Amino acid sequence: MTNRRSVWTAITLMITLVVLPWTTLTSAEVFNYPTPQTDPNDISFYQAPAKMQSYPAGAVRVRNVILCIGDGMGLGQVTLARMKAIGAEGKIHMQRLPVHGLISTHSANKLVTDSAAGGTALACGIKTNNGMIGMAPDETPYYSILEAAQAKGMATGLVVTCTMSHATPASFGSHVKSRKMEPEIAAQLIGNRINVLFGGGRKYFLPKSHSDSGRKDDRDLLAEAEDAGYTVIGTANQLRWVRGPLVLGLFQLDGLTTLSPEPMLAEMTRKAIDILDETATDSRKYGRGFFLMVEGSQIDWACHANKAEACARQVLLFDEAVRAAVDFAVADGRTLVVVTADHETGGLTIPEGSLKGDEIKAHWSTRGHSASPVPVYAIGPKSERFGGVYDNTEVPQRIAQTLGIKPFPQARK
Amino acid sequence: MDATHAPAVQVGDKVRKGQNLCASEAETTCICPITGTVAEVRFDPAQHEFVVTIAPTKPG
Numbered sequence: 001m002t003n004r005r006s007v008w009t010a011i012t013l014m015i016t017l018v019v020l021p022w023t024t025l026t027s028a029e030v031f032n033y034p035t036p037q038t039d040p041n042d043i044s045f046y047q048a049p050a051k052m053q054s055y056p057a058g059a060v061r062v063r064n065v066i067l068c069i070g071d072g073m074g075l076g077q078v079t080l081a082r083m084k085a086i087g088a089e090g091k092i093h094m095q096r097l098p099v100h101g102l103i104s105t106h107s108a109n110k111l112v113t114d115s116a117a118g119g120t121a122l123a124c125g126i127k128t129n130n131g132m133i134g135m136a137p138d139e140t141p142y143y144s145i146l147e148a149a150q151a152k153g154m155a156t157g158l159v160v161t162c163t164m165s166h167a168t169p170a171s172f173g174s175h176v177k178s179r180k181m182e183p184e185i186a187a188q189l190i191g192n193r194i195n196v197l198f199g200g201g202r203k204y205f206l207p208k209s210h211s212d213s214g215r216k217d218d219r220d221l222l223a224e225a226e227d228a229g230y231t232v233i234g235t236a237n238q239l240r241w242v243r244g245p246l247v248l249g250l251f252q253l254d255g256l257t258t259l260s261p262e263p264m265l266a267e268m269t270r271k272a273i274d275i276l277d278e279t280a281t282d283s284r285k286y287g288r289g290f291f292l293m294v295e296g297s298q299i300d301w302a303c304h305a306n307k308a309e310a311c312a313r314q315v316l317l318f319d320e321a322v323r324a325a326v327d328f329a330v331a332d333g334r335t336l337v338v339v340t341a342d343h344e345t346g347g348l349t350i351p352e353g354s355l356k357g358d359e360i361k362a363h364w365s366t367r368g369h370s371a372s373p374v375p376v377y378a379i380g381p382k383s384e385r386f387g388g389v390y391d392n393t394e395v396p397q398r399i400a401q402t403l404g405i406k407p408f409p410q411a412r413k
Numbered sequence: 414m415d416a417t418h419a420p421a422v423q424v425g426d427k428v429r430k431g432q433n434l435c436a437s438e439a440e441t442t443c444i445c446p447i448t449g450t451v452a453e454v455r456f457d458p459a460q461h462e463f464v465v466t467i468a469p470t471k472p473g
Contacts, residue, residue, distance in 0.1 A: 112438065114417040115461070130417060130440055163459070179461075254459050304416050304456040304463075367456070367463070368419040368436070 041309040046316040062381045062402045063289035063334035066325040070318050072300030074344030081315035083357035093323040094339045099383045101376035103392045105343045111371045116179040118342030119171030121392040125409035134175035141175035141412040145396040148405045153288035155195045155279040157272045161256040162297035163201025183215045190225050198268040202250035236263040244275040266320035273328050303345035308362035329380045341374035414443040416461050426451045
């Protein structure tokens with residue numbers, strides 16, 4: 001009898017251990033978000049490149065595209081992170097990519113863009129007014145490069161550390177007059193059936209009846225997502241186990257903390273690539289490759305606060321995600337990786353410091369955004385098209401060319 | 414106020430009721446509701462806004 005009870009206990013335990021990670025969360029469940037456990041300025045996670053030389057340039061045909069966007073990441077931010085992590089003689093991963101360029105970032109109505117107009121330029125290939133998402137100043141919506149890739153038969157994904165409905169990811173999967181319309185943006189993201197959505201902002205997916213909701217209506221987008229075939233997850237452990245083709249991972253009510261035990265941006269990026277590559281390989285519907293946008297969302301936030309340590313950490317977290325993308329691209333041989341930014345934040349310069357990088361002085365000229373051009377780094381087939389000095393609207397236009405998507409930009413009928 | 418542009422004021426500045434606290438190049442104006450001293454300028458990442466706290470000037 002005792003033996004039988006022990007067996008049943010063991011079986012129950014095994015079921016619990018195996019099944020729980022697969023269990024999806026519903027809005028009715030109470031979700032206890034983890035308390036941050038690590039130093040917010042710690043950069044010990046960062047693994048500097050072992051080699052100084054550049055990654056090899058790619059060849060032939062583009063099957064997959066990974067667009068990495070550092071929100072607010074200008075050359076000053078990249079330099080600061082490099083100095084903090086390696087020193088003056090080193091390069092962080094994005095700097096090792098073989099093709100370098102610079103892009104201008106002005107919006108349709110302002111010299112200094114915001115992330116809505118900047119994101120729309122990088123997503124749709126058009127200029128719009130600050131605050132507008134995925135549409136021209138006259139409110140004509142335009143297809144994003146993600147939507148165009150999806151229409152071509154590619155799997156698609158968005159990975160961010162802000163809310164899923166924040167300006168940059170919103171620009172790739174929604175069309176609204178104002179970036180403030182996050183509840184509507186969240187609904188459009190689900191409605192667009194983007195394969196992988198990883199980030200924060202669960203509150204915009206909960207109905208107003210839920211105490212944590214950020215919505216003013218009764219729509220339960222988590223339930224709607226599940227009905228549409230999404231697997232909905234909320235923890236790093238669930239992220240490890242989940243499979244495609246449709247996954248909604250919301251790891252905080254608001255933006256991510258970017259601290260343990262949340263999944264790090266690089267971890268989410270690797271998983272998104274796994275899911276999208278598998279989906280594109282196994283599915284006839286998505287058999288034409290994948291498009292993934294990865295955003296280091298909180299570089300901007302650190303720079304608005306004029307905090308150099310936090311800025312360096314956020315750039316390095318983003319750079320780890322870039323490394324994950326590049327590692328896949330180098331092994332795959334058919335993946336184009338483009339790294340850039342929507343604008344610069346803080347007017348950051350480094351007027352003095354030591355060569356080792358341990359006494360860096362950061363100088364901020366503003367707490368807002370600036371009109372400084374931002375870098376582009378690229379690797380993979382046709383990456384040579386991303387060198388030079390050009391406009392941010394040309395980034396998705398050049399991606400469209402490499403994928404054979406035309407016309408682009410294109411208004412939605 | 415939207416954080417694309419830095420506020421026109423900083424901590425310690427004296428402000429008057431009706432004064433525009435936003436930068437001149439900003440999309441909108443932000444009218445100061447009271448007379449006082451700027452006690453805090455905080456960035457709110459969720460809204461991508463600066464939140465300006467003003468300590469009112471005591472009458473008399």
